[in-house]
Amino acid sequence: MVKFYNRETKEYETEQIAGDTYLNWTYSSPVGMRLLELIIKKKLFSKLYGYYCDSKRSQKKIASFIKNFNIDMSHSEKSLERFESFNDFFTRKLVKAARPINNILETLISPGDGRLLAYENIDLNKLVQVKGYTYSLNKLIDEPNIVSKFSEGTCLILRLCPTDYHRFHFIDNGTCEDSKKIKGDYYSVNPIALKKVPELFCKNKREWSIFHSNNFGDVLHIEVGATCVGSIIQTYTPGNTIKKGDEKGYFKFGGSTTILFFQKGKVKIDDDIIEQTNKGYETKILMGEKIGEKKY
Structure with missing residues (x-):
């Protein structure tokens, strides 16, 4: 469990972690740590997953990710149906009003x-x-x-x-x-x-x-x-x-x-x-x- 401070509400909140069960197991168990050193930390593992996230097949992940993590899509320049892959969604640009400078x-x-x-x-x-x-x-x-x-x-x-x-x-x-x-x-x-x-x-x-x-x-x-x-x-x-x-x-x-x-x-x-x-x-x-x- 990871807590952080919300300076707007002046309260502490618990972070929603994507893949939290996997993350805790990997970094907390002997088997997980061994897999981490042998496979997960390697470039090939991330590169292969990156290929998947760049592919059209990954489009199906977008809607559930938005729902599970309550992503405000009114801030996005693109609408949901216009994203060609998960990485296209993940690296989305925002409308200027969403992040005033x-x-x-x-x-x-x-x-x-x-x-x-x-x-x-x-x-x-x-x-x-x-x-x-x-x-x-x-x-x-x-x-x-x-x-x-x-x-x-x-x-x-x-x-x-x-x-x-x-x-x-x-x-x-x-x-x-x-x-x-x-x-x-x-x-x-x-x-x-x-x-x-x-x-x-x-x-x-x-x-x-x-x-x-x-x-x-x-x-x-x-x-x-x-x-x-x-x-x-x-x-x-x-x-x-x-x-x-x-x-x-x-x-x-x-x-x-x-x-x-x-x-x-x-x-x-x-x-x-x-x-x-x-x-x-x-x-x-x-x-x-x-x-x-x-x-x-």
Whole structure:
């Protein structure tokens, strides 16, 4: 059972997990963990499932998924009958009114939907994966000259569930460099898995880039894949001028994670998010929503 904080209602809620029985069994039983290491974490497993989710045969999954997880289709640009595959539905674009962008220049917005953890004054060698479990930023991207820029800065971990909107966006005006790919495994990024697999973020497939933000300095943007995420798709053009809220890319089927690193003294994260993180709870966030502000 995974609980998170809803900042709108100011109450804790229990997350609906797609495939929760399978997930608990896999990461909690000896047989499940053996299958995880032999098959499930491998690229081929996720790739084969990705082929299925890209096929027309997967259309039949869409209606039940919408019903079981109470997906609000009034937010979708496409109607149900227009989706050609499950991944077509999963990576759906939303109407602009569904995710309004806070365009105040000094305001930091969330890059996507999901559950957010925020850490300030970070130790680059002891980044928090989940309470009690840490990893090193050097292991995450292995670029010491870049990593050193973010010492004592701020780290945001945005975890996307399969039920979330799966496109991710830029948090400010600016320009972004090329995205670099790092091969890896395909563990789940659910907190159940994060407690079982040490340094999971450093083991999974991931991509990273440096975003030169107009208001928040250089930002390290990392996308982490997960079980059944066949692809991380970047849709931006490196070097082009970017506007706050512009799309950066999207994840195909599965839960995934976006991690942002900010330099010291550039941002102040909203107090309620920091408070919930310190208590060990993620905060539910929508793309475009205010999560912090520029620090002077």
